[in-house]
Amino acid sequence: MPLRVVNVLLLMLFLATVALNWAERAERDRPHVEILPEMVRSAAAESFSPNPVFADGKTLQKPAPGTIPRGLLPLHYQATPEDAHRAGEELTNPYSLNNENALKRGASVYANFCLACHGPTRAGDGPVARRGYPPPPAQPPPIKDGEMFHIITYGRGNMPSHAGQLSREDRWKVILYIRSLQQKTVAQAAGGKP
Ligand code: HEC
Structure with missing residues (x-):
């Protein structure tokens, strides 16, 4: 190829580059060509809409087995007397009696x-009990803190569970x-001052 033709080609290439660059400058923010646009703007499916991507055809997928919600501490007990006893052996109150704030909150x-049921001094004479609730x-028999925690959490007999109303901290x-x-x-009882 003669040198002159090469030069002309190079000049044309140069001019084309300048022209392209100039044309592109008009809309710099908007790319002309998008590579993998799905990665830039993912398709947002509604939680309850059908979804062909998943085997069961649903958008909302079950959490993987064994998933624990953030912040939740598992409690490995069942609502049985045996597990209430086991809780008594295994669990201890994280708060101690000299913790004024914890006592105040507990009161x-x-x-x-x-x-309402247990009465102000825990003699089983609260207004609800006096009006006919068992x-x-x-x-009350002497039981360990952990067993009490189990009773408050799971209930026992006519005592309803309070897990829904009270955080674990409040139960303790x-x-x-x-x-x-x-x-x-x-x-x-010993004759001392209350
Ligand atoms: C609706 C009435 C009711 C309420 C409210 C209630 N209890 Fe009870 N509770 C009972 C009854 C009835 C029993 C006896 C359960 C049984 O053995 O059948 C009981 C038993 C217990 C026991 C075991 C026996 C004892 O007294 O040591 C504990 C501990 C206890 N409750 C703690 C609590 C705590 C703490 C609360 C508040 C967070 C509470 N209960 C709220 C009715 C209630």
Whole structure:
């Protein structure tokens, strides 16, 4: 190929590049060619709409087996007397009696969620029990904190579960308050000041 032809071709290529560059400058924000546009704008399917992509034809897929919601701590107990006993052996209250704030919160939880049946001093004489609801025991048997936690969580006999109303922290705090109530009762029985 003669040198002159090469030069002409190179000049044309140069001019074409300049022209393209100039034309492209008009709409710099908008790409003319999109490679894999689905990656830029994914198709948003409605949760309950059918979906051919999945084997069961549904958009909303079940979580993988064993998935735990963020923040949830599993509690490995069943609502059985055996597991209530096991909870008593295995679980301990994370709060101690010298924790003023926890006690305060526990007192408030007790007044709002337990007193109606169990009564102010836990003698089983709350207003609900006095009006005919099967009363809780007047002299509750001594049980461990963990077993109490199990009873509050899963219920027992006529005592309904409070897992839906009370966070785990609140359940432990109300147990703490019950322990402080017991200490007061013991002190009173011994003739000391309440
Ligand atoms: C609707 C009435 C009712 C409410 C509200 C209630 N309880 Fe009970 N609770 C009972 C009854 C009835 C029993 C006896 C259950 C049985 O053995 O049949 C009981 C038993 C218990 C026991 C075992 C026996 C004992 O007293 O040690 C614990 C612990 C207990 N409840 C704690 C609580 C706590 C803590 C709350 C508040 C968060 C609460 N209950 C709220 C009715 C209630």
